[in-house]
Amino acid sequence: MSLTEQDLRQQISDFGRSLFNRGLSAGSSGNISVRLDDGWLMTPTNCCLGNLDPADISRLDAQGNLLSGKKPSKEFFLHAAFLAQRPQDKAVVHLHSTYATAVACLAGHDAHNMLPALTPYSIMRLGPVALTPYHPPGDPRLGEEIALVAAKHHCVLLANHGPIVAAPTLTAAVYAAEELEETAKLYITLMNHQPRLLTPAQIDELKQKFSTAGDPDAKTCC
Incomplete structure (x- = not known):
């Protein structure tokens, strides 16, 4: 059964509160969007995800013009470009979560595969994580950089900024954002050690059985 607009507003509010309460989106950082058949729902600018009122969530037309609710996040263009x-995909979650942002600050990594294959869940829910070059928040060039990698990556790190994730549903996008943060935490924790990584054969097996990189036709992971 498809969700109504009111259902989606409530879902955005509930997930925002959960992300905030678990320290994944401090202060007024982070934003969430859902694409509708005739426009968008978007969290407002300068809002705290921890106390969203469903009625205040921005309702935009297909071109991004505000129809009702509060003024949308200035990073709407990032979501639209993605x-x-x-x-x-229909939903985007952008956070400033600690460990994913820490990885986004590291130099010398493969910009098309920022995280090693530490767990099966990172393969099933994330796929290869890309990194875009740094631009200041709100800079339209960020949208241009996202557009270059989005077709092959549904999880992206904005350099020195934070993670942004797209998925077919808001639930899937939130789960992927959470998995990205947990994988980044494992990576940072193990950086000075020699972790055992999944082998290419093990990765291929996971790709054959489960959804990766937002493939809507593949089996779901759990």
């Missing part, structure tokens, strides 16, 4: 390359 989903323009991913017609199968």
Whole structure:
């Protein structure tokens, strides 16, 4: 059964509160969007995800013009650029979560595969995580950088800024954002050690059995 707009407003509010309460989006950082058939729902600018009122969530038309609710996040263009390359996806979650942002601050990594294959869940829920070059928050060039990688990556790190994730549903996007943070935490924790990584054969087995990188036709992971 498809969710109504009111259902989605409540879902955005509930997930926002959960992310805030667990320290994944401090202060007024982070934003959430859901693409509708005729427009968008978007968290407002300068809002705290921990106390969203469903009625205040921005309602935008397909071009991003405000129809009702409060003024949308200034990073709406990031969400629009992401989903323009991913017609199968409907929701975007952008956070400033600690460990994912820490990885986004590291230099010398493969910009198309920022995290090693530590757990099966990082393969099933994330796929390869890309990194975009740094631009200041609100800079339109961030949207241009996202557009270059979004077709092949549904989880992206904005350099020195934070993670942004797209998925077919808001629930899936939140789960992927949480998995990205946990994988980044494991990576940072193990950086000075020699972790055992999944082998190419083990990764291939997971890809054959489960959804990776937001593939809507693959089996779900759990």
